[in-house]
Amino acid sequence: GQNIDQPTEMTATEGAIVQINCTYQTSGFNGLFWYQQHAGEAPTFLSYNVLDGLEEKGRFSSFLSRSKGYSYLLLKELQMKDSASYLCAVSNWGGKLIFGQGTELSVKP
């Protein structure tokens, strides 16, 4: 079966660092994606990991451990505009994405 778990909600303070975890069990694996979705808007691509390790892109970093079925998204120097839903998704063979439920991040001043 396919199962992707991430926390439903998180709250953090402006300027701080937050880590959003994602665990997965899927029948195939061809990479893990993180998307950001602001309320009422379409998801936008943040990062992609297919090999173990850390991928850094500005204030955002994403980590993958395939043996543990685990990923996290790290957001540094949080800004108010980072308040959004963060979606973890696994690509299986063939290219379709299996999404988690999303983590609603609230950044407080």
Added chain:
Amino acid sequence: GAGVSQSPSNKVTEKGKDVELRCDPISGHTALYWYRQSLGQGLEFLIYFQGNSAPDKSGLPSDRFSAERTGGSVSTLTIQRTQQEDSAVYLCASSPDRGVVYEQYFGPGTRLTVT
């Protein structure tokens, strides 16, 4: 360049009626996906088109749902005899054929409300 576009942006229909949702992918993208997102939920995969290959229909929830992609470009998702549980935002995404990486670009979605 132009992104993925979808129409209509909002659709209100009565239970039992048929609806058609349209998606225009990014020009040149060979892969096209349909997802739906219920309120407060993650995205649920519906169907996937890749080039001239047979579509992956494994996510369609019932035989009331169907989709086609004409000329390898525009796609239409049809829901027959709509039910209230079909109310959701229907998102379309496309991606270029880049081999390993399948970054998907999403359209703004169609919000479907079945009354």
